[in-house]
Amino acid sequence: MLPKDWLVRLQQKDRKSIAKLITLLEGTSLERNEILRHIYPLVGKAHRIGITGPPGAGKSTLISAWTTYLRSLGLTVGIIAVDPSSPFTGGALLGDRVRMNRHATDHGVWMRSLSNRGVMGGLSLATHEVAHLLDVAGYDVLFLETVGVGQAELEIVHNADTVMLVLPPGAGDGVQIAKAGVMEIADILVVNKADQPFADRLVAELQDVLRISRKKDWTPPIIRTVASQNRGMEELWNAAQTHRGYLQEPKRASKKAENRLIQEVSLYLHQQIRLLVEEELAKPIRRQQMKQIIQTKSSPQDLIDKWWAEGFLSYKPNTDPHSQKGGKT
Amino acid sequence: MLPKDWLVRLQQKDRKSIAKLITLLEGTSLERNEILRHIYPLVGKAHRIGITGPPGAGKSTLISAWTTYLRSLGLTVGIIAVDPSSPFTGGALLGDRVRMNRHATDHGVWMRSLSNRGVMGGLSLATHEVAHLLDVAGYDVLFLETVGVGQAELEIVHNADTVMLVLPPGAGDGVQIAKAGVMEIADILVVNKADQPFADRLVAELQDVLRISRKKDWTPPIIRTVASQNRGMEELWNAAQTHRGYLQEPKRASKKAENRLIQEVSLYLHQQIRLLVEEELAKPIRRQQMKQIIQTKSSPQDLIDKWWAEGFLSYKPNTDPHSQKGGKT
Numbered sequence A, B: 001m002l003p004k005d006w007l008v009r010l011q012q013k014d015r016k017s018i019a020k021l022i023t024l025l026e027g028t029s030l031e032r033n034e035i036l037r038h039i040y041p042l043v044g045k046a047h048r049i050g051i052t053g054p055p056g057a058g059k060s061t062l063i064s065a066w067t068t069y070l071r072s073l074g075l076t077v078g079i080i081a082v083d084p085s086s087p088f089t090g091g092a093l094l095g096d097r098v099r100m101n102r103h104a105t106d107h108g109v110w111m112r113s114l115s116n117r118g119v120m121g122g123l124s125l126a127t128h129e130v131a132h133l134l135d136v137a138g139y140d141v142l143f144l145e146t147v148g149v150g151q152a153e154l155e156i157v158h159n160a161d162t163v164m165l166v167l168p169p170g171a172g173d174g175v176q177i178a179k180a181g182v183m184e185i186a187d188i189l190v191v192n193k194a195d196q197p198f199a200d201r202l203v204a205e206l207q208d209v210l211r212i213s214r215k216k217d218w219t220p221p222i223i224r225t226v227a228s229q230n231r232g233m234e235e236l237w238n239a240a241q242t243h244r245g246y247l248q249e250p251k252r253a254s255k256k257a258e259n260r261l262i263q264e265v266s267l268y269l270h271q272q273i274r275l276l277v278e279e280e281l282a283k284p285i286r287r288q289q290m291k292q293i294i295q296t297k298s299s300p301q302d303l304i305d306k307w308w309a310e311g312f313l314s315y316k317p318n319t320d321p322h323s324q325k326g327g328k329t
Helices: A006-011 A015-025 A029-042 A059-072 A092-100 A120-137 A151-157 A174-185 A199-213 A233-247 A250-281 A284-296 A300-309 B006-011 B015-025 B029-042 B059-072 B092-100 B120-137 B151-158 B174-185 B199-213 B233-247 B250-282 B284-296 B300-309
Strands: A047-052 A077-083 A109-115 A141-146 A162-167 A188-191 A222-224 B047-052 B077-083 B109-115 B141-146 B162-167 B188-191 B222-224
Touching: A006 A015, A006 A120, A015 A029, A015 A109, A015 A120, A029 A120, A029 B300, A047 A059, A047 A151, A047 A233, A059 A077, A059 A141, A059 A233, A077 A120, A109 A120, A120 A141, A120 A151, A120 A250, A141 A151, A162 A233, A174 A199, A188 A199, A188 A233, A199 A222, A222 A233, A233 A250, A250 A284, A250 B250, A250 B284, A250 B300, A284 A300, A284 B250, A300 B029, A300 B250, B006 B015, B006 B120, B015 B029, B015 B109, B015 B120, B029 B120, B047 B059, B047 B151, B047 B233, B059 B077, B059 B141, B059 B233, B077 B120, B109 B120, B120 B141, B120 B151, B120 B250, B141 B151, B151 B174, B162 B233, B174 B199, B188 B199, B188 B233, B199 B222, B222 B233, B233 B250, B250 B284, B284 B300
Parallel strands: A047 A141, A047 A162, A077 A109, A077 A141, A162 A188, A188 A222, B047 B141, B047 B162, B077 B109, B077 B141, B162 B188, B188 B222
Antiparallel strands: none
């Protein structure tokens, strides 16, 4: 049930309401649609900053230090830590670590980890939606943190206004990373742990890569930070704001909005379709047909073609795709 | 174009034909369907062994050593190295490393790396299909190697007959990994680099985890190997064969076949749907509608519901989903 005054409470940054709304967004489509319908007109004030980079780059420490700095300026901060990847990075705990420390009792900081709910699209979608909620709640800066730089992680940070790639010196593969497609989506390059040896070398290498690869009208600045000592946070914030200013040029802003919407629409669609397909494949008739093709050793593609020909996957928007999942078939 | 004698050539392990067929499977659905239709009845002879584990466990070295051992028994080997994850693991190179070395000139060994083609489902599907091809080509043992243990990697190895989890001693997180859901799909646990300190401790820890967690009728054996010295390969092969014998109990075999088919059907469906959605969203009318909802700040979900109501996503199986991708809309 959607409480009567939910939107007002959300806009007051009421933590219980935010938690409740996140739960509802995972629930039935009736409430989902209701929430989204009210939220969309209000979205767009927060500065969304995506943070990615290899494990060990110090992303969580950086976010924590940066949050301290932003709080000192009177700005409020939302942190969404996303872990779509390996069970061993322990990435889902990153967020908890930040939450546990100095920001735990600060009501100007909201923090949550999203771990994989088993589906890639689902996680990206959840990140979008939680970011929208926090945006409407009035948090000034939203950090979207991912634990690695895989495909799924890139998809998540790509939806931010400003994407930061955080690299540690001496890892030796900084340039390799920078070359491997991650660079293309990075708006700002951060060399963290800049007091360590090889920091200068990494900066020089990154400059080389930038010189060769960049042909766009935005050249990512390279910012040095020592997050563990709160150093470089002002420079980081200045760079982020400069980038946001760049984005606000009308043509660029509308292109960005369009791309984000296309991504979002595509995620919504795939989410619904995944549920529909799951439900469809669980039906006894489908199971039976699949058993048959095992016996006859025929091609599953032929079976699928038959399904499509029979009008497979006709979605009825009046019904509820989420409650369908249980499969009353 | 599908060459006339492709199936005969495939069954002769003709490398050029295999390469050609893999390319064709990525191509138009007409040829795809034709290939799959002929292949499915012949699939099922190869022993598919999935190899997963953290970076540094020595998976590639293990596969190389095991391949040498299998070749000494007169068995042929296909190796599919899959890297769905990060651009920095350099995982796509693992396969190359193996290929470059002692097996490079051996015609009883086929080797290929599959790296991410941008879509998760696509990669799993490609792995299935290449495995089917090699199966029909008559390779006795197929190794499906992934570079990590993320969601996508698990999906890939899950489709193997026998799943091996390879762990290095002393990493400290062996048990953490084992607990984190990976254990549930592992049929055999391999402690590689077993001559290193802490190997005994890892074995003991794994035994503890097994004692607590396992309630099924198959208890994964723990095998020690030193792949770099070719040690433990016979034990590994014995364990794999014992597991295959276990799988051949009729009820179990049909359950396994059914699960694999469901996964495969689901991958095929999502692959097609992804192309359909992409094509649909690229249409000028859709672009226009999305621009409108940005202007009116309305909810994308409402737009999507409208699309579904209008009969969005009706697939015509007579047409070709792959050639549609270019979008003659």
